Amino acid sequence: MKVQFLLNGETVHVEGQPATRTLLDWLREDRGLNGTKEGCNEGDCGACTVMVTDERGTRTVNACILFLPQIHGKAIRTVEGISGPKGQPHPVQTHMIQKHASQCGFCTPGFVVSMAVAHKNGRTDFDDQMAGNLCRCTGYAPIIRAAEAAANDPVPDWMNDEPSDIKVSGDTGDQVFLPDTSDEFADWYVNNPDATIVAGATDVGLWVTKRLDTLDSLAFIGGIPDLQETHVSDDAITFGAAVTVARFGDLVAQHHPSFGELIRRYGSTQVRNSATIGGNIANGSPIGDSPPALIALNAKLHLRRGDARRVIALEDFYIEYGKQDREPGEFVQAIEIPRQPDRLKCYKLTKRFDQDISAVCGCFVISTENGVVADTRIAFGGMAGTPKRATHVEDALRGQNWSRKTVEDACALFNNDFSPLSDMRASAEYRLQTAQNMLIRYVLEDQGVATQVLEVSA
Amino acid sequence: MTVGTPLPHDAAALHVTGQARYVDDLPVPANCLHLAFGLSTIARGKITGLDVSAVSAADGVVAVLTEKDLPFENDVSPSVHDEPLLATGTVHYVGQPIFLVVAQSHLAARKAARLATIEYAEETPIVTIDQALAANSRFEDGPIVWSKGDAADAIKNAANRVQGSMEIGAQEHFYLEGQVALARPQEGGDMLVHSSSQHPTEIQHKVAHALGCPMHAVRVEIRRMGGGFGGKESQGNALAVGCAIAARQTGRPCKMRYDRDDDMTITGKRHDFRIDYDVGFDKNGRVSGIEFTQYARCGWALDLSIPVADRAMLHADNAYDLPAATITSHRLKTNTQSATAYRGFGGPQGMVGIERVMDHIAHNLGLDPLEVRRTNFYRDMTETPPTPAQTTPYHMEVEDFELNAMVRELAASSDYQNRRKRIAEWNAGNEVLKKGIALTPVKFGISFTLTHLNQAGALVHVYQDGSIQMNHGGTEMGQGLFQKVAQVAAHSFGVDTKLVKITATDTAKVPNTSATAASSGSDLNGMAVKAACDTIRERISDFLMEYYQADDVRFEGGQVHIGDKVIRFEEAAILAYENRISLSATGFYKTPKIEWNRVTGRGRPFYYFAYGAAVTECVIDTLTGENRILRTDILHDAGASLNPALDIGQIEGGFVQGAGWLTTEELVWDASGRLRTHAPSTYKIPACSDRPDIFNVALWDGKNREDTIYRSKAVGEPPFMLGISAHAALSDAVAACGAAYPNLNAPATAETILHAVTAVRS
Ligand SMILES: Cc1cc2nc3c(=O)[nH]c(=O)nc-3n(C[C@H](O)[C@H](O)[C@H](O)COP(=O)(O)OP(=O)(O)OC[C@H]3O[C@@H](n4cnc5c(N)ncnc54)[C@H](O)[C@@H]3O)c2cc1C
Numbered sequence A: 001m002k003v004q005f006l007l008n009g010e011t012v013h014v015e016g017q018p019a020t021r022t023l024l025d026w027l028r029e030d031r032g033l034n035g036t037k038e039g040c041n042e043g044d045c046g047a048c049t050v051m052v053t054d055e056r057g058t059r060t061v062n063a064c065i066l067f068l069p070q071i072h073g074k075a076i077r078t079v080e081g082i083s084g085p086k087g088q089p090h091p092v093q094t095h096m097i098q099k100h101a102s103q104c105g106f107c108t109p110g111f112v113v114s115m116a117v118a119h120k121n122g123r124t125d126f127d128d129q130m131a132g133n134l135c136r137c138t139g140y141a142p143i144i145r146a147a148e149a150a151a152n153d154p155v156p157d158w159m160n161d162e163p164s165d166i167k168v169s170g171d172t173g174d175q176v177f178l179p180d181t182s183d184e185f186a187d188w189y190v191n192n193p194d195a196t197i198v199a200g201a202t203d204v205g206l207w208v209t210k211r212l213d214t215l216d217s218l219a220f221i222g223g224i225p226d227l228q229e230t231h232v233s234d235d236a237i238t239f240g241a242a243v244t245v246a247r248f249g250d251l252v253a254q255h256h257p258s259f260g261e262l263i264r265r266y267g268s269t270q271v272r273n274s275a276t277i278g279g280n281i282a283n284g285s286p287i288g289d290s291p292p293a294l295i296a297l298n299a300k301l302h303l304r305r306g307d308a309r310r311v312i313a314l315e316d317f318y319i320e321y322g323k324q325d326r327e328p329g330e331f332v333q334a335i336e337i338p339r340q341p342d343r344l345k346c347y348k349l350t351k352r353f354d355q356d357i358s359a360v361c362g363c364f365v366i367s368t369e370n371g372v373v374a375d376t377r378i379a380f381g382g383m384a385g386t387p388k389r390a391t392h393v394e395d396a397l398r399g400q401n402w403s404r405k406t407v408e409d410a411c412a413l414f415n416n417d418f419s420p421l422s423d424m425r426a427s428a429e430y431r432l433q434t435a436q437n438m439l440i441r442y443v444l445e446d447q448g449v450a451t452q453v454l455e456v457s458a
Numbered sequence B: 001m002t003v004g005t006p007l008p009h010d011a012a013a014l015h016v017t018g019q020a021r022y023v024d025d026l027p028v029p030a031n032c033l034h035l036a037f038g039l040s041t042i043a044r045g046k047i048t049g050l051d052v053s054a055v056s057a058a059d060g061v062v063a064v065l066t067e068k069d070l071p072f073e074n075d076v077s078p079s080v081h082d083e084p085l086l087a088t089g090t091v092h093y094v095g096q097p098i099f100l101v102v103a104q105s106h107l108a109a110r111k112a113a114r115l116a117t118i119e120y121a122e123e124t125p126i127v128t129i130d131q132a133l134a135a136n137s138r139f140e141d142g143p144i145v146w147s148k149g150d151a152a153d154a155i156k157n158a159a160n161r162v163q164g165s166m167e168i169g170a171q172e173h174f175y176l177e178g179q180v181a182l183a184r185p186q187e188g189g190d191m192l193v194h195s196s197s198q199h200p201t202e203i204q205h206k207v208a209h210a211l212g213c214p215m216h217a218v219r220v221e222i223r224r225m226g227g228g229f230g231g232k233e234s235q236g237n238a239l240a241v242g243c244a245i246a247a248r249q250t251g252r253p254c255k256m257r258y259d260r261d262d263d264m265t266i267t268g269k270r271h272d273f274r275i276d277y278d279v280g281f282d283k284n285g286r287v288s289g290i291e292f293t294q295y296a297r298c299g300w301a302l303d304l305s306i307p308v309a310d311r312a313m314l315h316a317d318n319a320y321d322l323p324a325a326t327i328t329s330h331r332l333k334t335n336t337q338s339a340t341a342y343r344g345f346g347g348p349q350g351m352v353g354i355e356r357v358m359d360h361i362a363h364n365l366g367l368d369p370l371e372v373r374r375t376n377f378y379r380d381m382t383e384t385p386p387t388p389a390q391t392t393p394y395h396m397e398v399e400d401f402e403l404n405a406m407v408r409e410l411a412a413s414s415d416y417q418n419r420r421k422r423i424a425e426w427n428a429g430n431e432v433l434k435k436g437i438a439l440t441p442v443k444f445g446i447s448f449t450l451t452h453l454n455q456a457g458a459l460v461h462v463y464q465d466g467s468i469q470m471n472h473g474g475t476e477m478g479q480g481l482f483q484k485v486a487q488v489a490a491h492s493f494g495v496d497t498k499l500v501k502i503t504a505t506d507t508a509k510v511p512n513t514s515a516t517a518a519s520s521g522s523d524l525n526g527m528a529v530k531a532a533c534d535t536i537r538e539r540i541s542d543f544l545m546e547y548y549q550a551d552d553v554r555f556e557g558g559q560v561h562i563g564d565k566v567i568r569f570e571e572a573a574i575l576a577y578e579n580r581i582s583l584s585a586t587g588f589y590k591t592p593k594i595e596w597n598r599v600t601g602r603g604r605p606f607y608y609f610a611y612g613a614a615v616t617e618c619v620i621d622t623l624t625g626e627n628r629i630l631r632t633d634i635l636h637d638a639g640a641s642l643n644p645a646l647d648i649g650q651i652e653g654g655f656v657q658g659a660g661w662l663t664t665e666e667l668v669w670d671a672s673g674r675l676r677t678h679a680p681s682t683y684k685i686p687a688c689s690d691r692p693d694i695f696n697v698a699l700w701d702g703k704n705r706e707d708t709i710y711r712s713k714a715v716g717e718p719p720f721m722l723g724i725s726a727h728a729a730l731s732d733a734v735a736a737c738g739a740a741y742p743n744l745n746a747p748a749t750a751e752t753i754l755h756a757v758t759a760v761r762s
């Protein structure tokens, strides 16, 4: 492997590392930059947060599940580089001290990076910007006070990285395939169907750091420009597979605000900045958040194998647990959402509001005409081995008066659609009960009844 | 004046720049080796075959050790020698270390540790409280019972009676820095150990036994931990001992840190409890008699379970004067991680029990729970002590109660009564969402219940340039102990804290220390440091009075006033040095007044009590059980605070951690004894947005009645229990859904709440 990137303003060349070496391990073990911490090694705590800048701007990512080839040609700043070149404190550092925002200090470097990036990007939705940073000591209040205090200070000039400053070599060595176009990737992948595709590595990263897999042949597709395109036409909104979940959320929110809200609660800022929509679909997880919403919106999946392309309904992609309709050498190229009036409601049920995998994710499109249900598509995550539609419930609703009574009558049919499992996230009974109650929530919301605890204040 | 000043944490500037060094950040020689444990995959059984050949053959592996390779003591227990470092033929929980891999890198060690072939003769594990009771699987011969008066009789004769039972879940510490240790072999077989530990002396002691050498041959140093919360009181022993043994055998430095999943799988957690209660009371809710039965799930080894379960009993009264009480405690042995110290040390569980009872009584009588609480409070101390004396169920006189006044102030500042009315109105107008509010008090006993632990030492040097170096037996885990104690030292010499260097805790500087635990850190070490500083200051004073022929000396504002003469502190130091005055001293402190007999359940286990109260407002969704904390107001007594900013930090952080324990933090073991929630992906501590939207924290203006360090009060653990107000508020919201009592268990996850809502409605 051979990669180049900017590290705290300095060009570095890294060679001879396994392609799955994480940035965190390299920083700490090889580079001696110990400010970036490991708290979980799985993307959930933010202690390893670093800042990345490329042509798409500046954002945070978790270094513990980021492979070195993923930062090829980009600029990285660690906590050491958030202070100025002469050790000048960044405003967020000054305010963190003044507001007593560190206790044990172990989470602090991660918070400093998240806060400095939010500051640079002019973001003041601090709870969301820092949802991916866990602190066990402070109770967060002083940290948020620091972020608020820093908001109006100017961004120090050293925060402006120019990744174009580095000369990137095309030769990235053995084991690592970093294609520039999807054509190039498609050709290669038909011939290397056993290779592992890495997009954002928010799944694959854990195979390496937790399952301790050794992966030999890897294609890194997260940086392919044409897979990062989005397109809005009169008929459809189309997202390339490598569009990050963060960008996906920003765009989809304009058309389907409830989907935007679902994505706001998907992972954390760092995770959404890495994860791709293609990865979220392709991994086949029964508890992924975007598939049920996309299925409810009747989304179409664009698949490609070499030069062969096909388009299928997303719901048909999921065959059974662990099995998708994808041939060897075939990959997800894009996802397309048909334009439609917005009737989508997404309900993500978790133990904790932010950064928690759904126990149940219920997504509903119920359109009515003159008070009668004209059409409906209801899809769930967490209720079966795949993201799955509630077809019995849908049938019971279609053509009926759109009322609480209709909904309550239809609720029993969830038993025909799903027999969920009990696990550490929720019991089967709870899953079934809340699936029903989500449908009730939908009708109540239509009737203007308050049902969202997130909208209540003291 | 440095004492009482809200200075930032001493290492804040290092924290925010990433320069603060934790054990894993210490530079090590290139030949450093890395360790990982091979773990049991079953909860109970005999090891019938252990083949580590594939482990030894794996890339980068230098050695594999099993129990047979341990030359001396194979034990890492902090109490009764029942915890082998490496399993000896039987395994007692999923995650128990069986062998130790020594490898070139952390990753290589982790990979190799999974390659062993282990055969077991499996036995049915005892996982739950019910299973342990059925099998009579317990520590000690039978339950411990402490009592005051005839509770059974009082209950029988009472006008009203309720009975109930509550499940209280365990809690993972989730210190952000996982367990870690580094051992560096020294000449002559000595060992230097860096350990992320709250108890360096214990590490020293266990390492010495494992190496078969006297304690003087082992030095343990720790500058800071990335969080401890009790989880690093005994749980670091295994790593430190493992590293020391491997370092001795290979002659190379050895480091071990647990990956987060391993950390959560291997190490102990807060004890989960079931508490049964039976209480008699009058029409105002005044309790006449109460019986508690506490069942503590202790896991497979004893660890610190006895003092933890004792402390749960000692807090079964919380703030309430119980005329007759019987408290029975079962310490159950199960095939799970050995439950251990966790902030509050059993106190929180005991307190949840009585707070639940207060709520239940209020519900039964249709009263505001706050009124019932107040009716049962101990009486506040005034100039003259209340007569007759008020005593706890363990017969200790309560001489410093102040919650009546504190609660009066907090209820007013938080507008409790009006908000309670407004919430009832709001609930009437909302079908799906329901709000709840609750005010709960905290009275927490300060001192180690094992009396001899209440001692501390310090070592202070003044250098000839006037700079001061300070060391004591306490460890820094984020609580700000070092800064508080530095403020004490600076105060003694009348100088700025910048002149005081705080050095790493080091068993070579201060020996025979107690764990930094039981909230005792600044009480004990502050006093010890003050004693050392006073000794040096008196030496300097005596010398200067003689030298300048003056009658009095004052140290103030960086200067020393000797009669009319004023010199800088630095000048005083060099002058003293040149006149051969010793500028180094040790200090020692032991807590007065305490004596405790745990067999009879009588005495004065605590020097004093720390007090606090919190009002929390919540909202729940009756469709899903989802819920949020909307507002919390806290009034907490830190005595005459040594550093109000650090104390408020402990209060805010403690509240959120306590609320997390009782809401989102759910540990789930399956029937085979496997912990299913062993990573932050499945175990959910509060995140940023879980803190209360409105969060008002104030310090109660008061001095400790007892002669503690500058009349301050301990603040590490007590605020944790303010989180109980969140659980009580959720219960209040559930109560708004129907007539029945909510019986809300903990943690009150969304699922638990929905379950309770369904129950009160039917
Ligand atoms: C801390 C954390 C929190 C998370 N929270 C959530 C959450 O709230 N909701 C949720 O839904 N998910 C969550 N996830 C899961 C994860 O973010 C998603 O599954 C993610 O979308 C995967 O995308 P990726 O680009 O990172 O995929 P990668 O890890 O790179 O790949 C995932 C899988 O998809 C394959 N793949 C990737 N792209 C393609 C393609 N174009 N064609 C074919 N195959 C492809 C890969 O080979 C691999 O098998 C979380 C993950 C973490 C680490």
Ligand code: FES
Residues within 6 Å of the ligand: A037, A038, A039, A040, A041, A042, A043, A044, A045, A046, A047, A048, A049, A062, A063, A064, A065
């Ligand atoms: S170490 Fe926890 S997110 Fe990376």
Ligand code: FES
Residues within 6 Å of the ligand: A101, A102, A103, A104, A105, A106, A107, A108, A134, A135, A136, A137, A138, B176, B226, B227, B478
């Ligand atoms: S300060 Fe300790 S985890 Fe945040």
